[in-house]
Amino acid sequence: MAVSVTSSDLVIEAHGLVKSFGTTKALAGLDLEVARGEVHGFLGPNGAGKSTTLRVLLGMLRIDAGTVRLLGGDPWRDTAMLHSRLAYVPGDVSLWPNLSGGEVIDLLGRLQGGQDPARRDRYLELFDLDPTKKSRTYSRGNRQKVALISALASNADVYLLDEPTAGLDPLREVDFRTCVRELRDEGRTILLSSHILSEAEALSDRVTIIREGRAVETGRLDQLRHLTQTSVTAELVTVPDGLERIAGVHNLIVDDHRVTAHVEQRGMDALMQALSASGIRSLVSQPPTLEELFLRHYGPAASSQSNDA
């Protein structure tokens, strides 16, 4: 069966995915779209359904309802064929205790077909992994490196990465980000499932936030940032009246000459004009972080806000 790409060039297309394990509903109508050549962040707390989604994409789980296409094919029926174009790094890597790291990388490379030896050696050195040590002596981070190196060295079109840097030290994390950017620049597609918001923020072109088995937010980061409020702190010569009446300004606090507020995009211009008219001594503004975005969906006011925009 020929694998064709849809006209909109979506590598992953999932609509209304439903999956239950006994009485637990892991996926409750999940939608996910990943376009070719993008790094797509997949964010959510434990138990939200991230790993379940990845395993559905890998043909390890069969969905109860919904449709899913991967590279134009059916992940459940065309599994082995699709996997030749796919690479996966699991969340918790288990290896065969008696095999050395090098043996595992070679084994996975052969089972996959198409491992690039130059890349393999390069990544081994980059991540500083000793391939002669037996797997049982590896720490969690080292086991993760084995899986990462195997995946990165394969010539896959799509990479599914489940918490890939959870055990890596910060130096390696930087290297990891460089590798992901290289892959993206080569036109490959990466679905990156993560808790580490800073990493998703640094790498992702678009993100999908999943909560309790549904996607609650999807889009480009800069689009999503519109939905949250920038925090502004200003020291003024004189504090004007009526700042709180500007549309889009919230949580205004005036302390002597210092003014702090949270501003939506629609009120930013008006606030700035008001502040500069009063004479600004210092101004600090912080863009909304993914953290805030995230907390919006998991904080107490989540349900009402998630229906906005």
Added chain:
Amino acid sequence: MLRLAIRRDRWLLPAWVLALAAMAGFSASATANLYPDISSRVDAAEVINATPSLVALYGRVYDPTSIGSLALIKLTALGAAMVAVLMIVVTVRHTRAEEAAGRLELLSAGVVGRAAPLAAALTLTLGASVALGLLTAAALIVAGLPAVGATAFGLGWAAAGIAFSALAAVTAQLTTGSRAATGLAIVGLAVAYLLRAVGDIPDSGPSALTWLSPIGWTQQVRPFAGDRLALLLLPVLLAIVLVAIAFELRARRDLGEGMIAERSGPARGDITNTWGLAVQLNRGVLVFWGVAMILFGVLLGSLTSSVSGMLDSPAMRDFFESLGGEQGIVNAFLSAELAIVGSIVAAFGIQAAGHLRAEETAGRAEVVLATATSRLRWANGLFGVALGGVALLMLLVGLALGVGHALDVGNTSMIGDLVLASLARIPAAWIMTALVMAVFGWAPQLTGLVWGLYAASVVLVELGALWNLPSWMMDLSPFTHSPKLPGATGVIVPLITLTTCAGLLAAIGYVGWSRRDLTP
């Protein structure tokens, strides 16, 4: 910690303890029926004592007139070895294997002393060994044997269990990984057994070699033939010394690493496919089994000429004829022994096929299935190696049997027959292996239950005749249907039926496997 250990083994340990005690009891009562009067017992005992290979395998009958001495001849040494294996496995499970699984680190972070798991494991095996000893003694007394002898026998088993669990405690400190710890301890057991075997052979009585072996000590207690209970102190003393060593080692080493340093592996690998991976996973165990089968086969083959002398009791002859061949007592004996070997090799098959489930729960199946490997190809490797391993082991046994026999009688006339007889047991073992595949495909969490079905099948076929069970019950066991070669006719039909059943079970398993979710 002790409660944790007990809880984890709450089915395994009591089941085995009861099974062993029951075996002793039943052997005692069965022997009483087979050799009702003293002269038949004396004859049988003299045959055994006069046959070097039997003495090596089982030990001497020290009091030919005593039922107990004769009945339990197989169980004093071999049975003690079985007890030892059980205690070794349990000890390693709770010390080494726990560490490797990371659970111990979790506990060590809490309010648990460093040596507490070791102490808990040893306390558990101590308790189990003593319980086993007392239960066995009770079973023997119920079977009609004298109380002092029964107690001596039971305590002999208990002492063996204690001594070898102490050895396992030491090996667990010396190695990385539970397989290595168990393996090393079993090697120690094998050496002890061999020393005793060689030491017992001279007619003049046990030589110095026997006195070097803990199994030798338990045998020299001579239950029912002198009851030298004081000798039980020897294994207990050894246990105390070993336990002290184990705790000392424990205090010194880091958690997780053994004292024998890890050798490094190659930087490049040469496994190319799932078959290669399956072979790699099973290699060590297969070599161990292969060597054991060869040794066993040669030993068994060399016994054949002494068989007709051993079976002077008419009841014994009838018994063997009902279990095995139509022509000749020798054929009957070989057939009976091959039936036992076939069921033992089935255990290898179940264990090897069990890797399917183990890889899934460990998360390694997922790693392989994420590559361009289909579910079928993945399962083929492991299942195929299990089937192939069973076949290979039976071939080895057959060849070794033939060689042993040839050495014994001086000609190679029976080699072909013996190889064929051995190969004929393969389909029944394959059924058990395929049963694992079937359960794995549809109800993976229940894969371990196949062991229960296996145990039931073995008991039905081995003890069913002795207990006069109805034939429909015995027919439930695949082992009942294996052609009773050498010497039987009507071989083709049962072989085809058994193989077809195995094939069906495997197919059912594959269908389930390709349809279901991956559930670690």
